[in-house]
Amino acid sequence: MYLSDPSINIDQRKNSGADVFDPELFRKSAEMVIAKLEKYLGESSIRGLALSNPYVLLETAKDLMNEENESIPAFDQEKLEAIIDLYIKTGIPVYSPGYMGRQFSGVIPLAGLIDLISSIVNQPSSFYEAGPLPNVVERIMANELNQFIGWEPESFAMVTTSGATLGTLTALLAARNHKFPHIWSEGISALEGQYRPAIAVSEDAHYSVSRAVGIIGIGENQIVRLPINKERQICIDKVRPTLEAAEARGLKVFCLVASAGTTSVGAFDRLDELGEITKEKNIWFHVDGAHGGSLLVSDQLRHKLKGIEKADSFVWDAHKMMFLPGVCTLLFYKDRERSYGAFHQQASYVFEKVPNIYTQFDSAEQNFECTKRPLIMNLWVLWSLYGKALFANKLEYLCDLTQQAYQILKAEPDFQVLHQPEANILCFRYLPSNLVEKDFPDFQVAIRNRITEGGKFFISKVDIDEIGSLRVVFMNHQINPDHIRMLLSEIRKAGQELLAQITTIRG
Numbered sequence: 001m002y003l004s005d006p007s008i009n010i011d012q013r014k015n016s017g018a019d020v021f022d023p024e025l026f027r028k029s030a031e032m033v034i035a036k037l038e039k040y041l042g043e044s045s046i047r048g049l050a051l052s053n054p055y056v057l058l059e060t061a062k063d064l065m066n067e068e069n070e071s072i073p074a075f076d077q078e079k080l081e082a083i084i085d086l087y088i089k090t091g092i093p094v095y096s097p098g099y100m101g102r103q104f105s106g107v108i109p110l111a112g113l114i115d116l117i118s119s120i121v122n123q124p125s126s127f128y129e130a131g132p133l134p135n136v137v138e139r140i141m142a143n144e145l146n147q148f149i150g151w152e153p154e155s156f157a158m159v160t161t162s163g164a165t166l167g168t169l170t171a172l173l174a175a176r177n178h179k180f181p182h183i184w185s186e187g188i189s190a191l192e193g194q195y196r197p198a199i200a201v202s203e204d205a206h207y208s209v210s211r212a213v214g215i216i217g218i219g220e221n222q223i224v225r226l227p228i229n230k231e232r233q234i235c236i237d238k239v240r241p242t243l244e245a246a247e248a249r250g251l252k253v254f255c256l257v258a259s260a261g262t263t264s265v266g267a268f269d270r271l272d273e274l275g276e277i278t279k280e281k282n283i284w285f286h287v288d289g290a291h292g293g294s295l296l297v298s299d300q301l302r303h304k305l306k307g308i309e310k311a312d313s314f315v316w317d318a319h320k321m322m323f324l325p326g327v328c329t330l331l332f333y334k335d336r337e338r339s340y341g342a343f344h345q346q347a348s349y350v351f352e353k354v355p356n357i358y359t360q361f362d363s364a365e366q367n368f369e370c371t372k373r374p375l376i377m378n379l380w381v382l383w384s385l386y387g388k389a390l391f392a393n394k395l396e397y398l399c400d401l402t403q404q405a406y407q408i409l410k411a412e413p414d415f416q417v418l419h420q421p422e423a424n425i426l427c428f429r430y431l432p433s434n435l436v437e438k439d440f441p442d443f444q445v446a447i448r449n450r451i452t453e454g455g456k457f458f459i460s461k462v463d464i465d466e467i468g469s470l471r472v473v474f475m476n477h478q479i480n481p482d483h484i485r486m487l488l489s490e491i492r493k494a495g496q497e498l499l500a501q502i503t504t505i506r507g
């Protein structure tokens with residue numbers, strides 16, 4: 001018989017009092033929150049970012065904190081509302097047509113409700129046991145999306161990761177372990193003196209790639225930069241000579257990373273040809289489709305990723321052009337076996353030695369994360385309700401709109417448009433005839449800052465060939481060609497005001 005220990009005093013009062021677990025309170029709060037969000041979503045005025053001073057915001061936030069810390073205070077509806085109002089109003093207005101600056105979108109609001117369920121039912125999804133539905137749904141979505149890639153149904157794998165940065169890190173680790181299997185246990189120093197493993201990437205690759213190269217022990221100095229052409233794609237003719245020159249320097253290039261939609265201009269590398277070269281050279285072929293992977297769901301745009309089936313691994317952010325909240329990244333491997341190659345660990349408390357029907361659905365061995373959000377659920381629910389057309393239509397609209405913006409800009413003599421857009425990103429400069437460029441080297445950046453301060457439009461900037469340029473990313477179906485024309489007149493106004501200031505200063 002079990003006797004209770006009188007020296008242990010369980011105070012039942014500690015386990016009651018607070019109403020934080022009360023379902024009715026939850027419902028009432030939820031109704032309040034949803035009403036506020038409904039209003040927020042319905043607000044369609046043209047506006048950019050009204051960025052607050054972080055120190056002021058910090059004080060405002062502090063003022064909203066309860067100072068009582070001895071006992072649990074009663075629920076304070078007013079305080080909660082004030083916090084929610086502050087949260088809603090301090091960010092980039094991603095649903096406004098003035099938002100043209102970044103790669104995250106005004107999301108499909110229903111996805112937010114699914115996210116709410118994920119938070120409440122709390123089913124971390126690395127193990128089937130904890131997240132049964134998310135784990136089977138990952139398999140369903142893998143097959144749905146593989147329709148557009150075309151691998152053999154049972155031979156490939158897909159895992160979700162929190163962001164493409166982590167996806168690419170995971171894939172490059174799998175590549176490294178595949179080519180140099182002993183590094184996992186012996187470390188990179190085991191290769192001492194033989195050769196230096198290296199990774200070839202486009203000059204325009206996202207910084208997440210060089211970051212991963214640093215983390216997995218290859219070292220940034222072992223990045224072989226592949227030259228790009230005028231369209232800012234990897235120059236196919238230069239790939240073989242660049243790889244051969246690297247070999248001659250004692251580097252062993254084991255992986256090549258291409259972009260399907262670069263961050264700066266949205267350029268698509270020619271995957272088909274790169275796939276041939278990597279196969280011939282026995283190099284792992286990784287495709288960073290963080291931005292442009294979504295174009296696969298569109299019949300009109302899929303050809304940009306021609307050759308994707310040749311990739312050994314491929315990341316695709318559904319939180320960019322699939323209009324989902326951050327984050328939901330899909331990491332694909334052509335060869336299912338290799339998806340288990342990134343991490344070689346055994347942990348008896350979670351991994352079963354003999355797989356059973358449940359553990360077959362676990363993704364923990366393929367995943368960096370242990371406790372992981374059920375990232376797939378938002379995508380799957382929307383896909384179940386609406387199918388691919390919802391996503392395809394929206395991204396086709398945005399890519400067509402970008403073509404239109406290109407035409408509008410080309411017709412304006414005081415604007416220089418820097419590339420023919422392939423997706424929904426466009427870079428250009430305002431170069432009026434009264435500008436003497438050497439007098440004002442940061443002119444584009446100054447315009448961008450002035451536009452931001454104006455509070456009507458939010459655009460970004462990027463260096464193209466080391467010269468500043470303006471950049472728009474259309475992530476928002478509220479934007480139409482009139483907004484583009486309005487933006488151009490705002491830019492002209494800002495630019496001319498800046499030039500007038502300079503002239504005044506010089507007297």
Ligand SMILES: *Cc1c(COP(=O)(O)O)cnc(C)c1O
Binds near residue numbers: 163164208289317
């Ligand atoms: C956005 C982006 C990334 C980074 O993806 P996260 O999901 O933000 O980690 C990587 N590569 C490209 C080309 C991108 O556009």
